[in-house]
Amino acid sequence: MDTVKHIYFVAETKGSMSSLALQDLEQAKIDCAKKFFAKLAEENPTPNVRYGVADSYNKLMEIVTT
Secondary structure, X not given: OOOOOOOOOOOOOOOOOOHHHOOHHHHHHHHHHXXXXXXXXXXXXXXXXXXXXXXXXXXXXXHHHO
């Protein structure tokens, strides 16, 4: 029997991955997301909930397939 893997993700696009190029509000959103996912993982310890940063399609695929 085949299994189905559902992947839910939030994408925030930026012109650059450099923290120097991010505005304060943008950096605050990223910091908030990191804390949110850390809290989710703390309350529901599972490898299925995690936070990752991808700057390319290949990196995104690497994150979701590991």
